[in-house]
Amino acid sequence: MKILITNEAGCFHPGIVALAKELCKDHRVCIVGPLTKQVGAGHSLTVDQRPLHAQQWYVLDNIKMWSVDGTPCDCVALALDKLLLDKPDLIISGIDFVNNHGNMIYTSGVVSAAVEGAIQGVKSMALSAVIKNEKKERDYRAVAKFVRRKLEFLASKIPDFGLLNVNFPEKIKPKRLMPTHLTDGLLDNEYEIEVNPFGSTFAWMKNPLREYSLDAYEQKGDLYWLKQGYITITPLKLDLLKGEALDTLQKAGIKL
Amino acid sequence: MNILIANVRNLESPELRVLASELAKKHSVTVCSLEGPSRQKGNAFSYSGFPIKFKQISNYTLNGTRIPAYKFQGTPADMISVMLGNIMRHRKPHLVICGISNGISLGTDVFCSSNIGMAMQASFSNVPAISVGVPMQIGGHSEAELLPVAQFVAKNVEKFAKAKLPTDTFLNITIPIVKKYDDYQGVGISSMDNLTKMTRYLEKVDCKGNIYYWAQLVERDSAAKTEISPTAGMSYFKKNYIIMAPLTYNCTDTAALAEMQKEIGK
Numbered sequence: 001m002k003i004l005i006t007n008e009a010g011c012f013h014p015g016i017v018a019l020a021k022e023l024c025k026d027h028r029v030c031i032v033g034p035l036t037k038q039v040g041a042g043h044s045l046t047v048d049q050r051p052l053h054a055q056q057w058y059v060l061d062n063i064k065m066w067s068v069d070g071t072p073c074d075c076v077a078l079a080l081d082k083l084l085l086d087k088p089d090l091i092i093s094g095i096d097f098v099n100n101h102g103n104m105i106y107t108s109g110v111v112s113a114a115v116e117g118a119i120q121g122v123k124s125m126a127l128s129a130v131i132k133n134e135k136k137e138r139d140y141r142a143v144a145k146f147v148r149r150k151l152e153f154l155a156s157k158i159p160d161f162g163l164l165n166v167n168f169p170e171k172i173k174p175k176r177l178m179p180t181h182l183t184d185g186l187l188d189n190e191y192e193i194e195v196n197p198f199g200s201t202f203a204w205m206k207n208p209l210r211e212y213s214l215d216a217y218e219q220k221g222d223l224y225w226l227k228q229g230y231i232t233i234t235p236l237k238l239d240l241l242k243g244e245a246l247d248t249l250q251k252a253g254i255k256l
Numbered sequence: 257m258n259i260l261i262a263n264v265r266n267l268e269s270p271e272l273r274v275l276a277s278e279l280a281k282k283h284s285v286t287v288c289s290l291e292g293p294s295r296q297k298g299n300a301f302s303y304s305g306f307p308i309k310f311k312q313i314s315n316y317t318l319n320g321t322r323i324p325a326y327k328f329q330g331t332p333a334d335m336i337s338v339m340l341g342n343i344m345r346h347r348k349p350h351l352v353i354c355g356i357s358n359g360i361s362l363g364t365d366v367f368c369s370s371n372i373g374m375a376m377q378a379s380f381s382n383v384p385a386i387s388v389g390v391p392m393q394i395g396g397h398s399e400a401e402l403l404p405v406a407q408f409v410a411k412n413v414e415k416f417a418k419a420k421l422p423t424d425t426f427l428n429i430t431i432p433i434v435k436k437y438d439d440y441q442g443v444g445i446s447s448m449d450n451l452t453k454m455t456r457y458l459e460k461v462d463c464k465g466n467i468y469y470w471a472q473l474v475e476r477d478s479a480a481k482t483e484i485s486p487t488a489g490m491s492y493f494k495k496n497y498i499i500m501a502p503l504t505y506n507c508t509d510t511a512a513l514a515e516m517q518k519e520i521g522k
Contacts, residue, residue, distance in 0.1 A: 042333070043298030043367040045455060051468040052457070055476035071300075073368065077455040078469060082511070103380055103505055106299035107333070119364045120454065159512035179516035181508040185423060186380045188341035194307065202307035203338045235512035238364050242425045249427075249445050252419035254412045254500065256440050 001027045001155075002119075004088040006075045007096065008038045008109030011067045012059070015095040015102050015131070018140035020063050022148045023092075030058075032079035034109075035067040041109035043116065045077065046070045051228050074112035090155055091117035094127030097134035101169045101232070102183035104210060108179055111165055111236075112134040117236055118163040125157060129168035142172050146231075150174075154233070162237040167222060169179070171227045183221035185213040198248040257283045257417060260339060260349040260378075263330050264294040264357070264370045267316060267325055269397040271356040272308070277318045278406040279353075286349070288326040288339055299373040300331040330463060332370040336377040351417040352378035355388030358396045360430045360519070362490070363452030375426045375504050384417050385426040386423045390433055398432060404437040408498060416521075418518060425496070426508045430499045441496045446489030469482055 003023055007016045011033025034041075045125050047051055052074055057065045066083050068075045076091060093113040100108040107202050112124050117124030129143045146168070147154070155178075158164045165182075189210060191203040215251070222232040259279055263272040267289045276287050302308055308330040316325035326343065328335040332354075340348065357371040366372045371387045378385035390405055408417075408431060416427065422487065434440055457469040489499040 014409060031308060040301035040303030042300035042331075044300035044331070045298075045471060047296045047366050047471045047473070048457075051460070051470045055467065073298075073455075077471070078457055081455070081457050082459060082469060088400070093379065105304075106373075106376060107301045114296065115367055116455075119452075121395040132384040142345040144398075157516055159509045159510075162509050162512065169288070175335070177515055177520060179512070179520055182383070184506060188381050189336055189337045193340040193342065195393075200309055201311060202309050203342060205303075230286075233516065234510040235516065236507045237509040237512075238313050238367075238503070238507075240366055240503040240507055242422065242502040242504035245421050245425045245504070246445055248421055248504050249419060252415050254380060254415050255443055256408065256411075256420070256439075256498075 001089040003027050004027050004079055004091045005029060005031050006033050006072055006086065006093050006113045007146065008041055008072045008157070009036055009096065010037050011065060014137035015097055015140050017060065017091065018137045018144045019095050019147065020060060022144035024062050026227045029082060031063060031065040032075045032083055033224035034072055034075055035069045038071050038109045040107050041071040041112065042107050042176060043073055043112040043255045046074050052078055054078060056241045057161065059089050064173065072109035073116040076116040077120065078251055082123065088122055091122050091124040092127060093124070095140050096128035097131035098128065099130060099226055100126065100128040100165065101167055101226060102212060103186045103209050105165060115238070123158045124223040125154060125158060125164040125166060127166050143168050146172055146174060157233065158236065161239065162235055163180060165234040165236055167226055167232045169226050169231065171229060173229065176230045177233065178225040179233045180225050182234055183208065183212060183219055183223040183251050185230065187211045187213055190252065202240045257350045257412065258347065259283050259285050259413065260352045261285060261334060261345065262285045262352060262354050262374050262458045263289040265289065266291060267313065267327055270402055271358060272401045273318065273441045274402045275353065275356055275406045276323065277411060278410040280323060283413065286344065287326060288331060288335055290328050290335060292329060293371050293499050294332055296368045297331050297373060298368045299333045299376060302334050306345060308338055310338060316486040332374045333377045338373040340378065340383060340461050348383055351413065352372045352383050353409065354385065355508060356402055357387065357389040358436045359392035360389040361428060363454050368426065370388060376386060379424065379426040379505060382423055385514060386416050386429055387426065388429045390431050401433050403404060404434050409438070424504045425502050428501045428503050432493055432496050434496055439496055440498060443498045443500065444489060445500050446492065446493045448500065459484055461477050
């Protein structure tokens with residue numbers, strides 16, 4: 001398979017390197033990743049602010065690597081339109097060193113890059129794990145090896161007009177695989193307000209990882225199964241229309 | 257009602273002022289806006305270790321009345337998050353209105369839209385939210401052009417807040433620009449998902465010989481060739497209908513999940 005790998009932590013990050021090194025044993029792999037860390041980039045695209053630049057690097061044998069001075073979604077869109085000679089068969093975004101579950105997927109650059117791939121008509125999946133030391137390549141190897149072994153299976157599960165979101169717990173047990181849904185119930189971010197010596201006001205996020213309400217675990221979605229030590233697989237769709245709400249909206253009596 | 261109006265252009269933009277002026281006639285309105293580039297930011301957050309700078313504007317007035325106003329440096333989602341998670345934490349609005357956006361979001365455009373990102377953030381906090389967009393015009397529309405849009409929102413604002421939509425749902429409202437309110441032909445509920453845009457790049461070379469790329473949004477190849485179905489939202493939109501689409505942030509593909517559970521269960 002021809003595989004494009006991207007991430008949000010940067011094209012030299014150990015997570016992307018570990019995955020590329022493992023997958024290139026069986027496949028044609030190319031990395032197009034952001035030049036700098038893009039944590040929380042979501043589905044942001046660099047449009048009218050400035051142009052993008054891409055640079056080719058010769059770091060890994062047999063693996064073409066491009067850096068783009070933009071977001072993860074910029075990387076995917078630019079790779080598919082300009083940088084790659086052939087359209088890839090699969091786009092893999094990751095390996096992220098924190099899980100991306102529930103409503104957090106919208107803020108994640110890793111999941112959003114896979115969404116962009118799916119929008120552009122390429123089978124895409126996002127991989128996120130709990131990594132002890134995000135800077136150590138060997139801490140990603142267990143995930144990378146699992147993905148290589150199960151790649152055909154995972155790729156076959158990507159829905160049409162959608163993508164796959166795969167999360168790994170801290171300890172991987174290959175047989176503990178759970179197809180599940182996204183968890184709802186993100187709590188509001190809390191901020192601490194600070195006034196700097198020049199009198200400007202700033203809001204500092206108190207906890208960089210958003211938390212879920214207590215009943216979120218009872219939904220038995222991806223958050224719950226990850227805590228139980230399962231690898232979770234969640235098929236996501238690109239059509240956000242809420243069909244069930246059409247009738248309710250009709251009854252609301254909104255008119256001219 | 258207590259309403260928060262969020263905009264990504266600036267506090268003085270006609271899009272914000274005309275909407276806030278109409279709503280402030282009957283409701284308690286708070287406004288917030290970003291400074292700086294904020295197109296196509298989706299749900300991006302400033303997690304990079306920097307705080308979000310904001311300022312309360314004490315002398316912001318509409319129709320001669322002072323209105324609480326805040327301007328932010330950050331992403332659209334940051335702004336909603338700080339407003340609901342801090343500034344309005346103990347006085348949550350009954351409705352968050354995102355817009356008026358100079359540009360509409362169809363189909364998969366919703367993922368990268370700043371306006372939709374803000375409405376989605378509000379609905380994460382269980383606050384009813386609507387995103388209001390009009391067709392894009394370079395430089396934006398005038399207050400006179402946007403007045404009928406604001407009038408429609410103001411007329412139905414209580415119905416939007418009390419629509420009893422599921423908690424994971426918010427509204428995406430696409431409104432045509434007309435000369436006067438009576439030119440609107442009706443209100444439709446539809447998806448309009450067949451006319452989405454794709455990101456493509458224009459390749460150029462600078463004076464040092466370096467290649468750079470400008471992003472441009474173009475019609476999806478297949479959609480460009482598809483004729484608009486007469487029943488699709490866009491065909492009504494072009495006849496001056498206002499189109500509403502209920503969107504959800506719960507995007508689990510339940511059909512694919514059921515199939516997968518069956519197979520893996522075996």
